Amino acid sequence: MLPPQGSAYAAEVDTVYMALFWLSVVLFLGIAVCAIGFAWRYRYKPGRVTPHQTHNTMLEIIWSVIPLLLCIGIFFWGLHGWMEAAVAPGEAMEVQIVAKKWIWQFEYPDGTRTVNELHVPVNKPVRFVMTSEDVIHDFFVPDMRTKQDIVPGRYTQEWFTPTVLGVHHVTCAEYCGKGHSDMQAKLSVDTDADYQKFMETGGTEWEDYKNNPAAWGKLQWERKGCSTCHSIDGTRIPGGGPSWKGIWGKMEEMNDGRKVLVDQDYVIESEDFPQAKIVKGFEPIMPTFQGLLRSHERQGIIAFIKSLGNDPNGGPPAPTVLSLPPKPQPGQQAQGGAQGQAK
Amino acid sequence: MEHTLTTQPHTGDRPRPAKNYLNAEKGIWSWMTTVDHKRIGVMYLVGVLSAFFVGGIFALIVRLTLLTPSHKLFGKVLITAQTYNRVFTLHGAIMVFLFIIPSVPAALGNFVMPLMLGAKDVAFPRLNLASFYLWVLGAVMAVCSMIFGAVDTGWTFYTPYSTTTDGAVTLMTMAVFVLGFSSIFTGINFVATVHKLRAPGIGWFDMPLFVWGIYSTAIIQVLATPVLGITLALLALERVFSIGIFDPKLGGDPVLFQHFFWFYSHPAVYIMILPGMAIISELIPTFSRKTMFGYRAVAYSSVSLALLSFIVWGHHLFVAGQSQLANVIFSALTFLVAIPSGVKMFNWLGTMYKGNISLETPMMYAISFLLLFAIGGLTGIFLGTLSTDVHLTDTYFVVAHFHYVMMGGTVIAFIGGLHYWWPKMTGRMYKEFWGQVGAVIVFIGFNMTFLTQFFLGSQGMPRRYYNYLDQYQPLHAFSTVGSWVLGLGLFLTAANLLASLRKPYDAPDNPWGGTTLEWQTSSPPITHNFEDQPVLEKAPYDYRPEPVAH
Amino acid sequence: MSTTSVDIHQPHGHPDDPHHQHHFATMEQQFDTSKIGMWLFLATEVLLFGGLFVGFGLMQARYPQEFVEAHEHLQRPLGALNTVVLLVSSFTMVMGVLSAQRNDKKKLVLFLILTIICAGIFLTVKYFEYSHKFEEHLLPPRWYHAQPGDTVKDPYTGQISHGYGTFFAFYFMMTGLHGFHILVGMILLAWIAVRAHRGEFSKEYYTPVDLIGLYWHLVDLIWIYLFPLYYLIK
Amino acid sequence: MSTDQIIQHEETDADHEPHSSGVYVKTLIALLILTAITVGASYIDFGAGNVVIALFIATIKATIVALFFMHLRYDKPVNAVIACAGFLFLGIFLMFCFIDFGSRDGLRPVNWNGKMPVETAAPAPAPGAAAPANK
């Protein structure tokens, strides 16, 4: 009847559910047996006189008080299970979710972002802090017995401790329009080792992209959100930045009249200190990505920008094979992330 | 099973008056300008049944779309996601606002309640007609919004989706606004009628329980519906002028809309069920030929349900971003409504106990109601419980829950009541056999359609889904087949009733041996209801053979 | 008259009164019923406005500073003037009802006209207030123009908070709905004034005067809350 | 019951209602005085007390209007019950909404940078941008 239990508190939810189920079965059978039984036992006979029973106060009290007691019991039982699900433990890892029509964006503590694919380590509590960019969505993981609306303009939260390895289904449970039923994601509960690997490489697809940095860079362009401001087809996104098409190796004019060569250093500087040099005709609105990009991700982006350039020989060479960054020290990454975001 | 009438009509031998309310005046104009509550009731009946029919067709389309996850019929995708969203929105909106809310009170209640009170009409006959025309206007606007660009918000119109989607949402909200006023007018009218137009000798506790139910409903209509009105007005303003109350981009709060909406719409579900329960409280004593057990308890439970219904609305917002404290409070209060509902249930069973029960069509519907409402109500408890609701909310479990209470509860009771008062309203008897067959098919089809959905929902199938995972396919297919059985039963029932209209007047004044006042007048009643002012001699539901000494 | 012998075809009391409707036994019953109906309608009005009051209250709690600053842009003397005008109109209205009860046709018409005049003054004042707000762009968030006194910034964008516009959104909706009620009331008052002039009312039958009086007082009563909430908050 | 009531009222009806304008004049004066008091009070700073005082006086004024101008004091009790019901349910509505809004947690992500991802509204002449959910 219920999906497999994937989280630590799913068991309690299921117990309450099953208890209610059996209580309902018993009550329903009682009602059904009476209704059908009486209809049969006292079926119509012409001339039979029925007793004139107007009421029985004792009975009224009994069948008000017993259900009341049952209800009080159910309420507290349900409250107990829910409290557990409502309050996330302090040590929980925090993953941010931004939902929009009709995709899921996950951001991990170190700034890694994924879309429609969520990785969490097994047996560690994880807490989601969620918000929406457009309408209300709802983060629903049936196996975890958890669900919470994602409301634009504010943050809501949800947490669970995944206990079962493997892929679980994430689905949007608040009506959000045409793609509502296609707004799905995969939640993969990994062993610690797998999760570490995912964290280092920033995506499980890493293995496939090692030798194709430009494609890897394109993926980062989508995932890191560059695509919201930078087009790759030469058009200018309103309220965004310059298109990346054809900028590699070009002498870009800045708003103070300087001319700057778009090369590896300049791109890295733009990522980390975007306000340092502002391209002529644009506003200084680009957020800093300092601490949010791994070196192989930067390499990928550079290769990608280069691949869009009209002058194949311009600028310094971009990498053709990606190398992994050195293993991060635990704690450092998260710190870097926080610093990077501080204004 | 008996196919003949099991009760001798009390007054069937009285000569039938030549003129009754149906043929006293002729011509369409005489209907359109009538202020006779019976005629208005009949017009409402035609209206709401048409709405039910249209809503039902949309429901069948919904089910047909969900037959397979590929949505292919004869190798083609006939319904796209966009269309599907519009279809279920219209299904929900039509069923709720055009059909079920006016169904029992405005159609049957309008016809029967003044008769039960021994009154000549409702308190404000012209207001009554105005209410009907507002309903018509609302229906026309709803249909227009369907034609000019459809609405895909779901019947709940949640912001900010409803403020940003295109289509004729503004027109639809205005339609519902108008329908709300139609409902308010009915409510005002009925409260005043019950207070002031009871015939001599009818005290509060001499009123039939149907009147108690309608009265409680009318209280909710008066006190809750204005909030729906203002909510929808705000929504329309938000769309047109971006006033920014519900829109987070302009500093508003989308959850506020949900509070506003459910402050009306939870009480509204009791606008739906109370009249259904009211009908059952008539059917069970009549067909058990036994006095109502616990009359006062049932009467009080109607009023207390009406009042309690105002303080539980937050149970629709458990995962909506409402504060945790509010969740706890609303969950606790939600359980309170189970008590009066249970009191009713048990008193109905108590009435059947040691009765003299015959299973004519209305009684078959009454027993269906007992079973189906029990399931619907008990699953409401799953939803009121915090920990289980988090899993079940916005899944098919909720869909199944509310169809069990609305379709299995109210609509079943409505159809039962329709059969019960059909002879009084039309003067014709339908074919008992086909009525019973219809009742059985409806019962089976209904359970096939919606029992499956509890399992779908528990497994995690979200509602308002056009696409779904393959694992849910068998249950969805079963449900779809069930909807065809259900549709068949309803068509049969409708055909049976309509066929009876071709006969000459043949219904006795009191075919079922009812004790309430409406059975004392002729079938169909005369224009002013009673030849002489009726006087209540004994309490309703008194089935003792000898009249009690007064 | 005994309880059991009401002959519904021969209504007790005023058999000839043309206003007597057939389904009521007596004129008293008819009058009481109309009154209950009117009160029920007023209850729906309370809840209709109530929704806006709830929204206003919640938004005021969310934007306390903005609301206080925004309300400085309303002209308190005009609000107070309108309060007095409405209170006086309530008084003239109730005097109208009293005149009807006393069969004093002339005074009835006079008081009804006075009431209409008060309503007219009220709306005129409101017209000036509104046009002032339009000029200054004191409008809902989408169209609101920052004013010199506005201090609260949106913490996320650093721009002027939406709370100012929200205040005016509610201001326009609530006073607008209220003004609409005044307008409807004026039409109704004019209508009964004409009827009164024709001599249709007497101390036996003055139900419409009484009912519209109730409506008018409710409109006044709502303003009694609107005035301090908008013009006087601190 | 209804008819019994009617009979009673034939004897007693309207006897209570004021037959002179004196009561109404007094009512009006009371209302005007109270208006003067609220306006006066609004110039003094009582902190949060201002709203309470203003609403308290408004309620007194509303009660006076209902009792005298609207005749509830002389009318059948059922009308007063209806009027009270309207305000009572409005109170319920207000109370539960405030419970919710008053106890929201104002949650933020740990590394929050002060921005909401909601698209900003058309910045028109007015400053437009993301919504503050909580302060």
Ligand code: HEA
């Ligand atoms: C006729 C309409 C109707 C009725 C009568 C009810 C009755 C009840 N409903 Fe239902 N409900 C709806 C129509 C109705 N509902 C609709 C339309 C929705 C969804 C709207 C949408 O989102 O689109 C909904 C949704 C809904 C939700 C929100 C679900 C969600 O979205 O998460 C909840 C949560 O608490 C709920 C609870 C209840 C309860 C507790 C009752 C109770 O009144 C039931 C009481 C009855 C019984 C309990 C059975 C008889 C009693 C006994 C046999 C006594 C013994 C019982 C016990 C000891 C428990 N309903």
Ligand code: HEA
């Ligand atoms: C009164 C309310 C009511 C009624 C009766 C029904 C009846 C039915 N509903 Fe409906 N339903 C809703 C109210 C109702 N529904 C609401 C509010 C929603 C939520 C919408 C939303 O999410 O926004 C919903 C949603 C909803 C869904 C979920 C859609 C989704 O979430 O994606 C489904 C799916 O199966 C469904 C199916 C059905 C079916 C098969 C019937 C069948 O029972 C219909 C059977 C009827 C007929 C086949 C018509 C035949 C009629 C006649 C021939 C005339 C009869 C005349 C006489 C008997 C005299 N409904």
Ligand code: CUA
């Ligand atoms: Cu996102 Cu539904």
Ligand SMILES: [Cu+2]
């Ligand atoms: Cu509810």
